[in-house]
Amino acid sequence: MPTRITISEAVRHEAETVEIAGWLYNIRKSGKIVFPLLRDGTGLMQCVAVKSALPEALFETIKNLTQESSIVVTGKIRADARAAGGFEMDVENLEVVQRVPESDPYPITPKEHGTEFLMDHRHLWLRSQRQHAIIRVRHAVIKAVRDYFDSHGFTLVDTPIFTPAACEGTTTLFEVNYFEDEKAYLTQSGQLYNEANAMAFGKVYCFGPTFRAEKSKTRRHLTEFWMVEPEMAYADLEEVKRVAEEMLLFITARVLETRREELKVLERDVAKLESVQSPFPRIGYDEAVKILQANGSEIQWGGDFGGTDETILTQQFDRPIMVDRFPSAIKAFYMAPDPDRPEVALGVDVLAPEGYGEIIGGGQRVHDPELLLRRIEEHQLPKEAFNWYLDLRKYGTVPHGGFGMGIERCVAWICGLEHIRETIAFPRMLYRLRP
């Protein structure tokens, strides 16, 4: 029995007869020689089947294979410049596990397709080279995020997905029935729980899915997305910014190191990622507003950035930028005010370059008990629901802060994608719940 290998391992098996199990990606025929292109999840391998070298029945079987039929191919690996991956396999035997019938052929042909068709066939679209590359970059990004925090003194403490109270206004929360009579909501952020965890462990992070029932139908919104959120005790805004920058540098370096092939498939200009170096430009909200006004935006001091504003702003720089000290009025109740300028908050947004916009939002939290209580009242939030959160300020409160990064927005930027929907295997969006 020949050794079963994956296509990614073929380099180490030159001149050996091996077995590869996979699916027929495509097939090119030229009379008495055919080139089945085999896909196995680790790569693509061009096979070569020559009529004169094979039993007639086997050659006929190979010649009549249909796209995405599952097959196990045995043959000898040979280096050949004419093959896309540098290696090809001379077919000696081929077992058909299942032949896709031509009466109902595989729908995604190697030609162009529209968004609706591809999204309806997302479960099959994932087999395409481009989607495969994106998901592998996503994996590398997530691994890098975990490696960064794990090696910098952070403890992983995941926060709940069911949350009891509507803390931030119910319009963007998904409501679910929690047994009889009780309502629960799917989490929008692990942050409040993260603050409790930080007071217990010092530096923590959580990483999981978050849910927002926003009726936003744009290229940067999902209703279910993954977010990593570090939180640090005894940390101020400057420390939050330092960690955010260091983490992003770690991620981009890792992807450039381990996912060159995938970036090539995606036709990503890697020079754009290579220019992501320290230090990231740090600009204040005031300055950002001036830049925007000088570039034709109608933004006034006090307003939040629109999508166009973020695009204008990020196009001025070749690397992510950090914008801090937004007006408190447009930020969350727990955002700490600047002691020197109480009208602005010690919050920071990190905007990715090339028009990708906000990928990180965070800052320093209110740690003064009196102020926090006043903020909860001002925002007309149900105080009882925050008793446990207020406890954190009663028992050993300290300056602290953290941030949240949306994984999909980060992956979309690193891959250079038009739309966030391709960065997750099964995107959940307004008007798109299936498959």
Added chain:
RNA sequence: UCCUCAGUAGCUCAACGGUAGAGCAUUCGGCUGUUAACCGAAGGGUUGUAGGUUCGAAUCCUACCUGAGGAGCCA
């Protein structure tokens, strides 16, 4: 919720008031180095749905449905 655009063969599109067409996919035939292979042939249609205008509607009008892009919104 609002604005814009689009629904024609399995897929991507053409025809823009006068006989619904091409490429890919599928089937059949050809080809011993193909790279979204190529060459020849065949089958494949209630033009999103319902009304309306017209001698005549895929094409013009109205409503609805579906999708896409965007706005608002987005701790």
